[in-house]
Amino acid sequence: MAPELIDLHTHSNRSDGTDTPAELVAAAAAAGLSTVAITDHDTTAGWDEAAAALPPGMQLVRGAELSCESRDGRGGWCTVHLLAYLFDPSSPVIIAEQSRLRVERRRRLRLMADKMAAAGLPVDADEIFAALPPDAPAGRPHLAAALIKAGVVGSVDEAFASYLRTGGPFHIGRADTPVLDAIQMIAEAGGVTVLAHGFARHRGRTITAEVVKELAGAGLGGVEVFHPDHTPENRAELLELAADLDLLVTGSSDYHGGHKTIRLGQETTAPEMLDAIVSRATGAPLLTGS
CATH class of the missing domain: 3.20.20.140 (Metal-dependent hydrolases)
Incomplete structure (x- = not known):
């Protein structure tokens, strides 16, 4: 067996x-x-x-x-x-x-994406949301995927270490x-x-x-x-x-x-x-x- x-x-x-x-x-x-x-x-x-x-x-x-x-x-x-x-x-x-949490996660992702875009990173919150199911929670891994797709980083771990970590330059609570x-x-x-x-x-x-x-x-x-x-x-x-x-x-x-x-x-x-x-x-x- x-x-x-x-x-x-x-x-x-x-x-x-x-x-x-x-x-x-x-x-x-x-x-x-x-x-x-x-x-x-x-x-x-x-x-x-x-x-x-x-x-x-x-x-x-x-x-x-x-x-x-x-x-x-x-x-x-x-x-x-x-x-x-x-x-x-x-x-x-x-x-x-x-x-409530889905709304909160999407609010946070947009704020982080806008902050990253203002710093010159190729991240667009509307594009990320358009690719998600309408009821899907949005999170930092979706931002990581956008950075990978744009060629900014090579992995999720690199995206978090360089851009998305808690306390990092683009982090929003x-x-x-x-x-x-x-x-x-x-x-x-x-x-x-x-x-x-x-x-x-x-x-x-x-x-x-x-x-x-x-x-x-x-x-x-x-x-x-x-x-x-x-x-x-x-x-x-x-x-x-x-x-x-x-x-x-x-x-x-x-x-x-x-x-x-x-x-x-x-x-x-x-x-x-x-x-x-x-x-x-x-x-x-x-x-x-x-």
Whole structure:
């Protein structure tokens, strides 16, 4: 029997990936995954297409990656991402917050694009928006793609390092969801939350272990330990923290298609951890292709 390969963090072009939801599912099947989660940023718009494309026997976890703000545990604030799984997408609170965030993301992208264009960079916000689905959240990876297309940079990583990093010359902040509100919102919609790439410190400011403990007390279900951006030291810290706090442990690729050089299934989740997520969730079922 083939081993179960479970990847619980991927993106389609409904947010900042390059694959359609159907292409994402097909790519996951081709990579040998038994289960894939679609976790686009602040939207559930790709759920139905992904579900319709499921090949026989393959499982789909429907979710989203939520952009949140949190105390960093050092006297300041930082951005954190939550992976929300198997919640009810018809929750009025979630619909309203996702709509607000889409507007906020587009406002931010336009301001950053205009700032870059004023500095002479070949970036046009209207062109970026025209290429996106109307309900897709817009983000910095779309600006990175525009810079790559124009030949300014050769990769997404280079675009972020040179132009798009937090605190960089063109960075604009945004009003994300307070993390404690997000945990409560997903719990009330029957879902399970997992802290995404929580200790990937090279991305920017991260929260401390003490803040993770606070989130666990508020209902956080797990931590994403096995992620391409986590060092062995990061993983060891998080594993110890998860054991202390009785949190689930997941692993995921954070696949974005052609926007990153990460392959599906590069990091995976143990089957018993997926079983625990499914057993705790009441908002949406795990789907299996027939």
